[in-house]
Amino acid sequence: MNLPLVHRAYEHGPRTAIVTADGQFSYQDLLSLSSQVATRLLDGADDLREQRVASLVPAGFEYVATQWGIWRAGGIAVPLCVSHPRPELEYVITNSGASIVIAHPSFESLLRPIAEAHQLRFILTSESLPPDTAQLPEVEPTRRALILYTSGTTGKPKGVVTTHGNIQAQVTSLISAWEWTSGDRILHVLPLHHIHGIVNVLTCALWAGAECHMLSKFDAETVWEHICEGNFTLFMAVPTIYTKLIATWEKAAGDRQMDMSRGCAGMRLMVSGSAALPVQVLERWTHISGHFLLERYGMTEIGMALSNPLHGQRRAGYVGMALPQVDVRLVDESGVSVPAGTPGEIQVKGPGVFLEYWQKPEATAKAFQDGWFCTGDLAVVEQDCYRILGRISVDIIKTGGYKVSALEIEEVLRTHPDIQECAVVGVADPEWGERVCGALVLQSGCNLALEPFRSWAKERLAAYKVPTRILSVEELPRNAMGKVTKPAVAQLFRAQQIAESQPA
Template sequence: MNLPLITLAQEHNEKIAIVTTDGAFTYRDLLQTSSQIAANLLQDAEDLQDERVAFLIPPGFEYVATQWGIWRAGGIAVPLCISHPKPELEYVITNSGASIIIAHPNFEAILRAIATEHNLRFILTSETLPDPVDRLPKVDIARRALILYTSGTTGKPKGVVTTHKNIQAQVTSLITAWEWTSSDCILHVLPLHHIHGIINVLTCALWAGAECHILSKFDAETVWNRICEGDLTLFMAVPTIYVKLIAAWEAASEKRQKSMTAGCSKMRLMVSGSAALPVQVLEKWQSISNHFLLERYGMTEIGMALSNPLHGQRYSGYVGKPLPQVEVRLVDENGELVSPGTPGEIQVKGPTVFLEYWQNPQATAKAFKDGWFCTGDLAVVENGNYRILGRMSVDIIKTGGYKVSALEIEEVLRIHPDIQECAVVGVPDAEWGERVCAALVLQPQRQLTLESFRSWAKEQLAVYKIPTRILTLEELPRNAMGKVTKPTVVELFRSSS
């Protein structure tokens, strides 16, 4: 049987699916090109049989056609992040056991080297594609579709495996809750190696038969120009993007401001997620756009779980109620249900929940309790609405919509020749949610500037994982057991700013 996404696309053949700076592409274009990509991946095989295909392509039509092509050939898509340095790309490629790498020519140098070193098949998106084939494999929706990497508390990122069935549940839940239709038009400004950009925006739009206008990278003026055109119905972003859009609005002339506000008021829904939305940002955005941003809560492992309502009262600082097809409960440390008003860990159950951590049965088993996925996030229910209190682990930092492991960053910083010891923490920040900060104990007679430290770190870590502030200490604060007391480290940063 065909994947539901493909069957639905066939109903919208001549309708525009994707718009980029390269032009407009119809659902037929997407079906044809993805069929050619599938044929190219298959060569003489009948089915990729869950082979992993890693791909690094800027946001746009080629990205989507490649993702669909991998799925239609029976492969598992492993999207790579365009801003990651070589060690991070290599980790994802080797950990996922990818046998094929597809790259846009912009990334040929970095990825061809990895492919050669690991003896993997390497395909450039600029290569001529074969004719589309009539016979592509029948892909069961219970099969694995996607592996996205997320930072865990144990250091290195884990591969979160979702099936086609999980994706269907995640997408149809949001389409029901947020009333997507084929007449919607959304501007896509989010990264495409992250669930927010892949599921909430891209796949929901294409599932609904809507138009998805994709920017290759975020730029506040470009986004405002598109909003001013007045044809968008939906917009979804992270708090940091709203902060940048507010700054651009404030710098604009009065005439332009009016046009910006008018463009926003033509939309039916604006959403904020992936990080806590500061109340002052919500209020400022409301005064600019006349939209009370809809906040929701989700994560890579579960898709979206909670959402403020499309219609009806939304509360700032709250993430609403469980979405369709999602069961949510709050439990204490003994696994007992808590009463309303009492904080507890968010646990989630339902068809939207992921299948497994890739080749990591111990981590998978540890993440579930009696069939419920344990998120590690604390929340409280007040007046029927969930309010997120933070993470149970101090070692997960949420910055600009990304979940980052402090332990993973510490591992990397320890290889710096001048660093003897380090403690990485998230320090609360109005724009980023949390800022990644590093307390360092240096080797004797050594000095380190933030600038030289950051330029070294850029070779090792994704840009959003690089500490933006450092503090040099004689020694790290520790408890009686010798464990670094991270809340004390956070206080040191707060008192030094």
């Protein structure tokens, strides 16, 4: 039996599936090339039987055919990040126990030495493929399909294992909620080693029989050119991408701005996720595009869990309610459900929730409570909508007996005319437990002294929420998905403390 995703591709046959700078490729093209890739991977065997296959291929038709080929051969896909240095790539390859490495020629010099050092089979995407395809194995939905590595903000990245059934549940939930159809056309600008790019955009598009236009890398000018010319119906991105698109729009001439805005207005849906969307970015984008961005909430381990509505009111700073096929609850520190208006940890249950952390049974067991996945994120339900308060570990600061949300403070600080971006963290302090500290990216040419800043903040925040220390930085440390890495921000303040304590 073919996987449902593959079976649906046969139904879409001649329709355009993928569009890249190299041309247009139909669903039949994808089926043909992926079956050749699968045959090459099998190399005479009848089934890879969940061998891990690591791949480093730029966004494009070859990436998709490689991923599908791994799945159709019965393997587990381990997509690598195109921007990672050798140590991080080697960690993922060895931690996942990959037996095969597939690379685009541009990454051969980076990956071949790793494959040879660990005696792994190495395949270049430029190598000729078998003209005749083998009988491909039956792949059941319960089979492991994908290992994606978490961003590692709180330790070494863990491999998150999802089955074909998990992916199908994640996709069909979004297909239903966001009303995907075969008439949709989406511009893909997201990394393809992350669930946002793989599931929310690529796999949803291919499940629906839609067109997915893929850029090999993000460039704001190029994205705007495509938006102006592409007649797209959907666009999904992270807040940092929207910020860059806004900056490019603001530099453009008046008639060009009108073309850019017109390109956005023709779409039916624009989505933001993977990091908190600053209200000022939301408002500016609404002015530019006419779209009130749909915010949603998800994780590598669960797919998407919460979403603002496709139709109906969306609220700034909120991520809506549970998606189809997803159960969500908030619990206190004892695991007891909390009423609306009371903060609690988000826990999720449903067919889209991941199977396990790769070869980490203790971490897997610890991540669940009575069958519910414990996200480690704190939220509150207000007027039937979830508002994310932050990671329990890094975004909830315990200062002077109070628990405060770093994300709430950040939203207020971003309204300061001199502050372009910011990150608020708690830094250990003998008197307060944790001291509220703010790293600030200031507008060009601006300076901000602590006391005037604190006076301004006290008019908008409770005194215990006002940062007692600030640090001006050129940019905030971020991971590949644009999320600010809070431990790195806290380290900036610790380094400043050490420097200040040194004798002159």
